[in-house]
Amino acid sequence: MLSGSESAWLKNYKSDDWGSLTKKFSGRRLFLYNYFNLLNGDMSVLVNNYNNWLLENILNYSTSKKDKNFIPVLKKIASDNNLNESVRQRSAEILEMPWIGKDSFTEARTPQTTEILKLLKVNSIESKRQAICMIGKFKLTDMLQEVADCLGVPSLEIDSAAILLAFKGEVGSDLQNLYLKSSGNIKTSKAILRILCKTGIQENILFLFERLWSNSKEIKEVALDCLVDCKFKVPEEEKGRITKLISEVTRTVVWIISAQISLRKSGLEFLIKPLSKEIIYWKRFLFKLLYITYESGRVDVIRKLPTDDDTDIIKFSPELFDMIFNEPKKSLFWFFPGFMTEDQRLARLHKFLLLEIPDYKNIIEELLNRDYNQISLWTKACALRSVKEINNENLGESVVALMFSPEEILQEEAARLVARSDIEKYRSVSQRIPALTKVRLDKIINNETQEMELLFEKTSFLSLLFPEISEDKLLFLAKEMRYMKNFGEEHIFDAGGIILWAYRSNSINPDVVRVLFEDKKEIDRINLPYKDGHVYILSLKTIDEFHYLFPEHSFAILKYVDDHEDSEN
DSSP states (O other): OOOHHHHHHSOOOTTOOGGGOOSHHHHHHHHHHHHHHHHTTOOGGGTTOOOHHHHHHHHHHHHHHOOGGGHHHHHHHHHOTTSOHHHHHHHHHHHTSGGGOSSOOOOOOOOOHHHHHHHHHSSOHHHHHHHHHHHHHTTOGGGHHHHHHGGGSTTTHHHHHHHHHHHGGGOHHHHHHHHHHTTTOHHHHHHHHHHHHHHOOHHHHHHHHHGGGOSOHHHHHHHHHHHHHTTOOOOGGGHHHHHHHHHHHHHHHHHHHHHHHHHHHHTOGGGHHHHHHHHHHHHHHHHHHHHHHSOHHHHHHHTTSOSSSOOOGGGGHHHHHHHHHOOOHHHHHTTSOTTOOHHHHHHHHHHHTTOOOOOGGGHHHHHHHSOTTTSOHHHHHHHHHHOSSOOSHHHHHHHHHHTTSSOHHHHHHHHHHHHTTOHHHHHHHGGGSOHHHHHHHHHHHTTOSOGGGSHHHHHHHHHHHOTTSOHHHHHHHHTTOEEESSTTSOOOOOTTOEEEEEEOTTOSSOSEEEEEOSOHHHHHTOOOSOSSOEEEEEEHHHHHHHHHHOGGGOHHHHHHHHHHTTOOO
């Protein structure tokens, strides 16, 4: 069961049994997400929640910090007959400690603004956390901007979000201003949009609506999900603008379907799967747009087209076009007579949408150069990997340009393609590549990089474990994964714990999966069934960050960690 800021923050899909997460990592996460609520007297997270690790975190925090704000929480635990007797007893013992005091607990005085500002200026996360929690606890609405500013501070994002959610109706303008100032920070921007959605205020919902025209695909996605969640319906005066957006998305889907058909004809099967995922993504996006734009009855007409596969959308074009272009169905059915082949339908559809049918000879180059908001990073990386060698000048220029991309996976795959095509081409431009990037690409060019070190391989590995999560999102984790060729190599242990995978060189699935919390000595105690192999290590802190950034996609990963805690496999 979820409660407090956790339930407000997450999209609790029915298929995701959050109550099944009972181990140490999930208990720590529950405590972090509910810390402010507990501090503020909201103990709903304790109702019907029997995660002993959550209780352990509460008791350990109360003992170490001697925080009198947690006295009511300790009393609640001590008096709950549904809890483990040893937990209740320990809570009762803490309540007898000298720092608790003999007097009944009373609220502390309201702090002065100058006190809080001094704490915020201290270069300490704990001091800043104390300051913003004071603002939340004592309802200091005139200082909400200071809380909002902490949404972009690492380790304070969760507390800031919980405090702002507690105010709801009073944070709109502050958060909108912060969003505009933080537009380059995707993490902060997404957090702000999710909070604005929870306020339920029309002005904030309309602010979300405007984000559908953002330059960032991630922002559009979050904004649309929020609008669907709050059952937003597009105002009549905005129907013209949203119809153009729906039309643009339809064009994108049709182009990807066309590219996929051309690739099948040319035998480039490697790219079929990522393009199928692109179609599924854009179909889901399209149907969400239709949901907020039209009456549900009309949207249900198109629901017969499943969103979880790449069923050809052109088969249902008459119904779709009726909605988008507001044309009577009878005038469009002639456009796609039943006897037409797929190619004939597609050709006519391109003519209707004023699109050109892509030539399969140029599809790779078009995929590489197409807008990032239309074709994902992963599909572009797959396109680079699918090419055996560069065979024309235009493609060569496009590939070389990607070595200067800010995206590491495109840098790596472009360098590998150049290396297997014309290594001199790399040397001719390498001096212009930024120094840190050049060091990494030089190792790839000189064959000094293990294949499993590459982002493409790390992402592919994670995708096998979590097929329901798109590779573009898994890239966030892949960038932080550490690779070791031999198990005995030195590794700096992450204080918050790690998850470790080890497997043989010729194996696809890991032979060993362990979640470790203490220190490197735990690694030394693991007995591998072989001496030589591969090891991936990912910090649990990174998984926490993934959960914050992609809450609607994190359950599978959190459940995986929960299932493998205390595992000896």
